[in-house]
Amino acid sequence: MINSDKRLTDSFYSRSDVVLIARELLGMKIFTVIDNVVTAGIITETEAYAGMNDKACHAHLGRFTKRTATMYEKGGTAYVYLCYGIHHLFNVVTNVEGKGDAVLIRAIEPVEGMEAMQERRAVKSAAIKLGSGPGKLTQALGINRGHNGTDLTTSEEIWIEATDKPLSNSRIVSAKRIGIDYAEEDADLPWRFYIGQNKSVSKY
DNA sequence: GGAAGGATGCACT
DNA sequence: GTGCATCCTTCCA
Numbered sequence: 001m002i003n004s005d006k007r008l009t010d011s012f013y014s015r016s017d018v019v020l021i022a023r024e025l026l027g028m029k030i031f032t033v034i035d036n037v038v039t040a041g042i043i044t045e046t047e048a049y050a051g052m053n054d055k056a057c058h059a060h061l062g063r064f065t066k067r068t069a070t071m072y073e074k075g076g077t078a079y080v081y082l083c084y085g086i087h088h089l090f091n092v093v094t095n096v097e098g099k100g101d102a103v104l105i106r107a108i109e110p111v112e113g114m115e116a117m118q119e120r121r122a123v124k125s126a127a128i129k130l131g132s133g134p135g136k137l138t139q140a141l142g143i144n145r146g147h148n149g150t151d152l153t154t155s156e157e158i159w160i161e162a163t164d165k166p167l168s169n170s171r172i173v174s175a176k177r178i179g180i181d182y183a184e185e186d187a188d189l190p191w192r193f194y195i196g197q198n199k200s201v202s203k204y
Numbered sequence: 205g206g207a208a209g210g211a212t213g214c215a216c217t
Numbered sequence: 218g219t220g221c222a223t224c225c226t227t228c229c230a
Contacts, residue, residue: 047211056211067227085224087212104211135212145226179211202212 006161009153013075018094018101022048023174023193025092025103027167029111030160034142037116041108041131041141042163045194045201047177049091051100056183059100070149071100078150078158080143087135090143092152092160106178106192108137109200117141133202171196178202 008028015021023046031040049057051071058068058081070079071093079091079102095101108131110117117130117140131137138144143158152159174190181187194201 049211058211065227081211082225083210084212084222085210085226087210089211091211106211133213177211183211 007153008076008160008162010074010076013092013094013153014096015075016095016099016101018050018103019048019191021092021094022046022103022191023172025105025160026172026193026195027163027165028160029163030105030108030141030158031112032141032143032158033156037113037142039110039113039116039141041110041112041137042200043105043107043160044109044131044198045105045107045192047104047106047193048191049102049104050191051095051102054183054189055186056177056180056189057100057102059102062100068100071102072098073149075101076151076153078143078147078152078155080138080145080148080150082145083135088138088144089134090138090141090147104134105137106134107132107194107201108141109198110140129200132200167195 025043025046028043029040051059052062059071073093074097075094077093079093083089090105091102093102110130130140173196175192177192
């Protein structure tokens with residue numbers, strides 16, 4: 001296992017406050033090892049989805065389908081799903097089994113394996129921002145639907161490490177979530193968090 | 205077997 | 218800043 005002493009464990013993911021976890025994930029490093037290539041990025045933007053009490057959440061009102069089943073796993077499980085038939089979105093399940101809470105990773109700042117990321121992105125225009133968007137970061141990191149259900153506390157392919165340099169609260173900005181207008185009043189909850197003045201956040 | 209939807213990204217003006 | 222293509226998965230009949 002790589003750098004296991006810094007890897008986040010059950011005691012981090014299993015807490016009940018998904019909003020707090022979303023906030024704390026900012027500044028931490030997400031690692032992937034895909035095809036023996038190590039890539040890593042600092043998490044710069046997250047959103048909290050609070051299970052069944054949250055209209056924006058796939059699991060709200062206890063909706064349980066094949067697609068959302070992973071959200072009900074225990075904290076620390078990866079929930080990867082396909083949006084618009086094209087984009088993979090990467091979530092971290094939080095809380096205990098059966099709750100349906102999750103944190104969406106919306107953006108990262110690449111720190112390792114830049115070449116590999118660039119290759120994977122292979123976008124025609126000058127896409128310097130490799131991870132500034134939920135669909136982009138999964139592609140850059142090589143995450144795909146096959147990683148759905150991965151246990152981030154034990155996997156050798158994907159995991160998250162605590163950061164050396166904790167962020168000061170003043171750099172953390174909270175805002176409304178994105179792209180969930182259908183969620184009515186819950187769309188206004190300030191459950192999106194990002195690192196202020198960081199260029200690797202999504203376009204907003 | 206068919207229809208609908210979907211937590212976006214990109215190209216273009 | 219704005220408009221729209223997009224296409225696979227999921228759900229239901």
